[in-house]
Amino acid sequence: MSRPTGLGAQTSTGDVPALRTASSLVVLALSTYRSLQTLPAGGGDSGVPVVRELLNAAVVELGDARSVLATATSAAGGRPQTAPDPSYGPVVGTALPTVRTPADVVGLALTLEDVLAQTLVADAAGLSTPALRATAVQLASAAAARKANLLVVNTLLSSGRADLVVAPPDLASLPAGVGTVGFPDTRFPTSKASPVEEGN
Amino acid sequence: MSRPLARRRVLLGSAAGVLGVGALAACSDAPPAGPGPAPSAAPPPSSTTPTRVPYVGDQRGIALCAATSALAASLYSGAVVAAGDGRLGQVPAVVTAFLSGAGAQHTEHAAAWNQLLTAAGVPAVTGAPLTVENDRRAALGRAAAPTDLLSLAVDVEAMTGGTIAARAGEFTDPGAAALAATLAPVTAMHGATAAFLLGRPTGSAPGSAGAPLGLDALTA
Numbered sequence: 001m002s003r004p005t006g007l008g009a010q011t012s013t014g015d016v017p018a019l020r021t022a023s024s025l026v027v028l029a030l031s032t033y034r035s036l037q038t039l040p041a042g043g044g045d046s047g048v049p050v051v052r053e054l055l056n057a058a059v060v061e062l063g064d065a066r067s068v069l070a071t072a073t074s075a076a077g078g079r080p081q082t083a084p085d086p087s088y089g090p091v092v093g094t095a096l097p098t099v100r101t102p103a104d105v106v107g108l109a110l111t112l113e114d115v116l117a118q119t120l121v122a123d124a125a126g127l128s129t130p131a132l133r134a135t136a137v138q139l140a141s142a143a144a145a146r147k148a149n150l151l152v153v154n155t156l157l158s159s160g161r162a163d164l165v166v167a168p169p170d171l172a173s174l175p176a177g178v179g180t181v182g183f184p185d186t187r188f189p190t191s192k193a194s195p196v197e198e199g200n
Numbered sequence: 201m202s203r204p205l206a207r208r209r210v211l212l213g214s215a216a217g218v219l220g221v222g223a224l225a226a227c228s229d230a231p232p233a234g235p236g237p238a239p240s241a242a243p244p245p246s247s248t249t250p251t252r253v254p255y256v257g258d259q260r261g262i263a264l265c266a267a268t269s270a271l272a273a274s275l276y277s278g279a280v281v282a283a284g285d286g287r288l289g290q291v292p293a294v295v296t297a298f299l300s301g302a303g304a305q306h307t308e309h310a311a312a313w314n315q316l317l318t319a320a321g322v323p324a325v326t327g328a329p330l331t332v333e334n335d336r337r338a339a340l341g342r343a344a345a346p347t348d349l350l351s352l353a354v355d356v357e358a359m360t361g362g363t364i365a366a367r368a369g370e371f372t373d374p375g376a377a378a379l380a381a382t383l384a385p386v387t388a389m390h391g392a393t394a395a396f397l398l399g400r401p402t403g404s405a406p407g408s409a410g411a412p413l414g415l416d417a418l419t420a
Contacts, residue, residue, distance in 0.1 A: 050401050057402035117385055125377035133377060134369030137384050141361055144385030145392035149401050152393065168399025170293040171346065177269060179297030182396070183389035186305045187312075187382040 015132060016078030017196045018123040021085070022139070023069040025119055026085035026197030028113040030062040032092050036105050048102045050165045051153060058109070058146055065139050072132060085199050086112050088115060103157040110150040117143035122193035140188070148182035155181045207264070226402065253323050253420050258376050259368040263325050264418045265380065266313035269306045271328035271336060272360045272387075276303030278340050279349045291346045298397065299349065302390040308358075309383050316376060327419035339409060350398045351407075357391030358410030366412050 037043035037055050070080035084092075088111075095108050117185050120140035127133045155178060164174055255263045277301045283291035283299065294341035314324035336356070343349050361384050396402035 053402055121381045121385060124286040124381035125374055130369035132369075133371075133381075134365055136363045137368040137381050140381065141365060141385045141388035145388040145403070148389035149396055152396055153401075167401055169397060171294055171397060172290075172294065174294040174397075176293035178296040179294040179299075179393070179397070180301035182393040183302065183305065183386055186308045186386065187379075188385040190382070 005174055013130050014071060015076040017200050018127065018136075019069055019073040019076060019132075020078060020198030021125065021194055021196055022116070022120055022136070023066065023073065023081035024083060024085040025088070025112070025116045025194065026062055026066045027082060027091060028067060028089055029109075029116055030059065030066060031084060032096070032108065032112055033059050033062065034108065035096055036099065039099055039105070041099060041101050042105045045127055045198060046102075047105070048153075048157075048162060048165050051102050051105060053167070054146070054149055054153070055105075055109070058113075061142055061146070065142070068135060072135065076132075081199055083199075085194065087194060088112065092099035101157075102162070103154065106150050106157060108155045113143050113150060114148040115194060116140075117147055117188065118190050118193040119175060121188050122190040123138070123196065139171060151182045151184070152178055217275050231336070253325075255317075255322060255418075258371050258373045259317060259320060259322055260415050260418060261370060262316050262376055263420055264330075264415055265364050265367055265383075266310050266317065266325040266361050266414060267328050267330050267418060268363045268413055268419065269310035269313060269383075270325065271330055272356050273303050273306035273310060274328055275336060275340055275352070275356055276300070276306065279303075279343070279352065282340070282343060283346070283349065285405060288343060288346055288349070291349070294397065295346045295349060298311070298390075298393060302353070302357075302393075305390070309386070312379060312383070316373075316379065325420055327417065331417045331419060332409075332413065336409065347398060350394045351404075353394035354391055354398070354404045355406045355410040357387050357394060358406035359413060361387035361391060362410070362412030368376060386407070 030111055033055055035042075037052075039061070040046040043052050070082075073080045092108070092112070099105055099108060117140050120136050120143065124133050124136035124140060127136055153165055156162065159175075161175075164170065245278060253263070279299045280296060280303065282288055283296050310325075317324050339352055339355075344350060364380050364384040364387065368377055371377040371380060391406075392403070395401065398404055
């Protein structure tokens with residue numbers, strides 16, 4: 001089975017709701033990361049350099065993801081979604097004013113990356129073209145990778161070991177559990193995936 | 201999402217494809233995996249088995265994913281052995297835990313792929329029948345420090361995740377596509393963890409050994 005040359009080749013209009021919902025989650029995550037960058041505990045003086053680096057990298061990756069999804073949505077005959085996810089948007093709006101520590105920053109980012117990855121995983125197999133399915137899995141994998149890093153940092157911060165959140169880390173000092181905390185599931189879960197129609 | 205409810209049906213394993221539906225029993229939200237059993241020795245290369253199985257269609261892609269996952273698991277088993285025999289110096293516990301935990305998940309991934317094959321009435325993949333097997337084992341043999349094991353892991357995860365992600369697009373069987381979608385992100389999490397431990401929290405570019413494998417890499 002050969003792969004179409006473009007994301008939109010032979011797409012079904014049924015792809016649009018899934019692409020728009022994924023887009024809405026990416027838009028929300030991107031705006032949230034940007035807000036976190038402006039907070040003292042995120043990109044500011046009271047932040048952790050490694051966390052700051054993770055925020056900066058996520059903004060770049062999510063910007064790229066937003067473009068990819070917008071292109072795919074247009075190619076599938078839909079209008080790209082530019083509004084944030086309506087379900088998690090209020091959650092972020094409530095949480096942002098309460099962010100005080102690097103652990104708060106990581107916790108909020110972790111929530112959004114998890115639901116984004118779960119939604120993409122849940123929707124990938126139902127997309128109508130090989131290129132769309134592969135793209136969804138690649139974007140899910142990128143979100144999962146960010147989630148893994150956040151899980152590692154979250155574990156160290158919540159156990160009072162901010163001193164170990166450095167690059168490169170002191171491997172001899174890291175608890176053994178840090179080696180596996182970044183991949184808690186043998187198969188990526190989908191129980192928290194947003195409904196297909198949520199972001200439309 | 202050609203149909204609003206299609207996603208849920210696929211994920212529940214009720215979509216009967218060309219392979220049957222046995223695989224989606226493997227798509228549950230599993231509890232955290234603990235470290236796998238301690239290997240007694242580095243498994244030998246499996247490329248001495250000349251038997252070829254006439255996998256057709258999606259089966260070849262599934263067999264490729266099974267073999268790639270099995271190779272990852274086997275390499276990590278060998279890495280754990282190397283970590284314990286002293287030739288790499290004192291290997292930090294966090295590195296050994298990573299290798300054991302990720303290896304255990306790759307073992308389960310290989311089993312899930314093989315379950316698809318056996319449900320379709322064809323033999324499971326045994327060993328890691330891949331053209332790159334000897335090369336990857338040689339790379340493990342050249343490891344001289346704990347960080348070499350982590351660098352190897354970055355390549356292994358890129359190879360495995362990239363291979364599965366590519367097949368996720370090509371599978372015509374919904375169960376195989378859904379399984380790929382649930383496994384590729386897990387390998388990405390392994391790779392991110394290895395990169396973090398290497399001091400590259402925003403990711404580490406894999407070497408040429410991290411390239412995805414095509415169907416022509418399968419020797420079974």
